[in-house]
Amino acid sequence: MSLLKVNNLKVNFKTYGGTIRAVRNVSFEVDYGETVAIVGESGSGKSVTVQAIMGLIKKPAGEIEKGNILFKGKELLQLSQKQLREIKGKQISMVFQDSMTSLNPTMKVGKQISEVLLYHQHVSKQEAKARAIEMIKEVGIPNAERRYEQYPHEFSGGMRQRIMIAIALACNPDLLIADEPTTALDVTIQAQVLGLLEGIKENKNTSIILITHDLGVVAESADKVIVMYGGMMVEKCSVQELFSNPNHPYTWGLLESIPNVSNKDKERLKPIEGSPPDLFSPPKGCPFAPRCKYAMDICMEEVPRLYDVADGHSSRCFLNDEMAPNIATFSEVEERV
Amino acid sequence: MNQEIIKTTNVKKHYAIGKQQVVRSVDGISIDIYQGETFGLVGESGSGKSTFGKTIAGLTNPTDGSVYYEGNNVNNLSKKERHRINREIQIIFQDPQASLNPRMQVGDIIAEGIDAHGLAKGKARKERIYDLLERVGLNPDVVKRYPHEFSGGQRQRIGIARTLAVQPKFIVADEPISALDVSIQAQVLNLLNDLKDSEDLTYLFIAHDLSMVKHISDRIGVMYLGNMMELARSEQLFDNPKHPYTQALLSAIPVPDPTLSKRDRIVLQGEPPSPVNPPSGCKFRTRCPHAMEICSLEAPMWKEIHADHWTACHLYS
Amino acid sequence: MSREARELLFKPVNKKESLSEQIIRPSLPIWKETAINILKNKLALFGLVLILIITFFAIAGPAMVPYSASEQELTKNNLAPSSEHWFGTDDLGRDVWARTWQGARVSLTIGLVAALLDLIIGVTVGGISGYMAGKGKRGDRIDSILMRIVEVLYGIPYLLVVILLMVIMEPGIITIIIALSATGWVGMARIVRGQILQLKSQDYVLAAEKLGSSHAKIIGKHLIPNTMGIIIVNLTFSVPSAIFSESFLSFLGLGVQAPFASWGTMANDALGVVIGGQWWRLFFPALMISITMFAFNAFGDGLQDALDPKVRKKGGK
Ligand SMILES: Nc1ncnc2c1ncn2[C@@H]1O[C@H](COP(=O)(O)OP(=O)(O)OP(=O)(O)O)[C@@H](O)[C@H]1O
Ligand SMILES: Nc1ncnc2c1ncn2[C@@H]1O[C@H](COP(=O)(O)OP(=O)(O)OP(=O)(O)O)[C@@H](O)[C@H]1O
Ligand code: SF4
């Protein structure tokens, strides 16, 4: 049994402008000790997907139209608020995209960590403090005892991000969800944070869902990858498959549009033309169809189903249909690798 | 090509904050930018890249030192000269949302410079707008629309069209692609590259993303805490980085290729110190794996260790 | 669908560049979008409808009954609401319905005129102050003088101003308006100044300066249009607050004097008699004050939401 299983998740938001279909039919699994990366453009539904897992989709604006979220076989969507709180923070915890602002500015940093411990685990105040100091050390911040007494504004961005990770890890969760934990950080600090996540996975067998839009980060940290576009999961595979045998035209486009650092000659980049879809009125068929070089008539009419293209590799593209003409291979990218 | 268009001599920009404190945002930079090149500028957040860019673009005056444009000191110009140079040096901003007035139509946004300098009127003005829109790959039908109707990449192209309207020679592009989606970044980068050739432009290209900077730049400067640490041709800098900070920076770039075995990454300890209170001597010494005693006593000289390869580090003196 | 028919759909479509470069949001001028957003906001719409109803009765209400507001009919005093006197009569036999709507005229006039004066003085002072700040020594001086005045006025309780004014002027509508506006505009001035200061550092204003636009253009095209929203919202909040202040002052006996009646004076007159069971004399004016306050505040809230660019941005990048 896998640790987390998300099945046919659909999330909508009602806004002034109309209903946003933020997530449409997303399904994936996370195994024990595995890092699953979610990549995709801004607005593709990455954050909403994990917010649904954390039970953060708030009515009346937000609504989980359908789907199952099974954590250790238990249906999270059926649990009461109380049962959910028991799991959240203890067994599943999350580092938010805007975690720079999610620390309480008027409370000592150490307190914010030990508070979580006091809430979820039956420990004394002293124990909580000792454990909090240990956590600060563990995320690589020197002078932990002194740091315990400081306020968030005395920390730099990278340190605050690591404090957020420390809070998330305080109760030894089985699943850590990190929503773009390094996007706002510099590469040298990013390297520190990614190293930290890697250490957790190896030492504690924690599973991680890592949202990012940096394919470099994906290549270095993930085991499995989910590619999202226009609220849909368009491809799901192992990280090796993503780079060696990508199947979806959007994934091809992504891989082609990044420059290759080890590449000598400055060949022209190949961008994906056009703009991401408007989620108020998404295209009728494949969400990528208006920008897809290989689009067929059927792509404008129907949403493609998930085709299995290899073991543990599926792709939501009609090119995999037996009726589709055999046109596209991913030669361009293969040449580059 | 080695004709310089911009020259800075020991440029400093300090901001007073509070009573007695000073932020040393830019703390003595001397570089040349050559006619027709793309000069990439990288460095951690807060290292002073934008401040340096704004100083060069004439949006703020340096606290000390001078900026020369085609040999003229830009802080010391007659009114008429200033008007001309102001037009020839332009800036493209990071946030495509904040850089377009939400209450103005695209046509008027693009024509802003045309109107201000009286470059065209009536029908000619309209034709110029259409022409500019076409050059940045937008449909001329959009002139009556408002910025919020566009995606980030499209907005950034509107901003580019606006600067092109006044026929600039030198453009400071301050992180023009960082706010955009990966799939859109390449569109804008290609556009900037094409325009450089067709319009004879020189760029100061500021960015976070080192692989993008490498792709577009001829030479790259690396900043840390208000100072330039290293400057070299881009292949040279990536193949043979000299300064310990550059080495760490390059080793930290995640490579999109899972088959590469884990590289020897130089993970820097700690965080950049505050520019209010920088370390004595070499500003990188608090995090430098090679720091020596001299590094805390004396600031290293900025010198050319090979042809066109500059660095400031005691390891090379 | 038959297999054959389906198979036909699996053929490449002709490339449609135009399709991929589509504008992602439909074109709507901002005022139209604002209007739509307000109409969609039920509370704001309700507020607007209430405002219109009250305005309608203020204009037409007194003429709907055969009594005038000041006509005394001593034989028919202290009547409870009935089909003859809808809102009852007071101790002098005056029709409360007529008086209520007569009072509405007075209250609404005071609210609107005071808010308008706030608007004119506040926007002028705040605009000048915000624009001059940071523009050389002279600019800073003008800003700091104006802000000093604002601060002083902000510190004085308006009741004190009213009482002082009462000493030198006759109590009455004009005096009340002057008293309310004398201190009321500072809030608007502060808000406008803050907004202008913030706008001045926006990238699009910097870009306009760099493109050579004149001061007049920058004020007219960039600063004022982008301050309008906040001004209008503030205006819708200052109307009810002026109405309430007027009622409050009149209630204290400091306000409108006979023969004029405002809701506040009516409530004041009724105070002693409510205990005697004549609830209608307090109830109707108090109800009108409450409804009006609620209506303007609800409408202002909705307007604020509708004009908030964040709301507009949600969902469409
Ligand atoms: N609370 C909300 N109310 C209304 N719409 C929302 C809400 N949260 C998200 N959305 C919309 O849902 C869509 C998906 O958003 P989401 O935050 O999941 O994107 P994302 O993939 O995380 O993007 P990014 O990379 O920018 O973080 C967007 O169009 C967003 O505007
Ligand atoms: N107007 C100002 N007043 C005071 N301090 C400032 C001002 N502008 C910039 N600074 C400070 O100067 C330093 C350099 O800022 P700058 O914006 O140039 O950095 P940067 O390298 O562009 O960073 P980023 O990559 O985050 O854009 C920072 O510490 C910043 O806080
Ligand atoms: S389904 Fe059609 S439009 Fe969508 S990615 Fe595949 S080929 Fe392109």
Ligand code: SF4
């Ligand atoms: S001067 Fe010293 S501290 Fe600075 S980079 Fe060189 S070796 Fe390191």
Ligand SMILES: [Mg+2]
């Ligand atoms: Mg997100």
Ligand SMILES: [Mg+2]
């Ligand atoms: Mg910057």
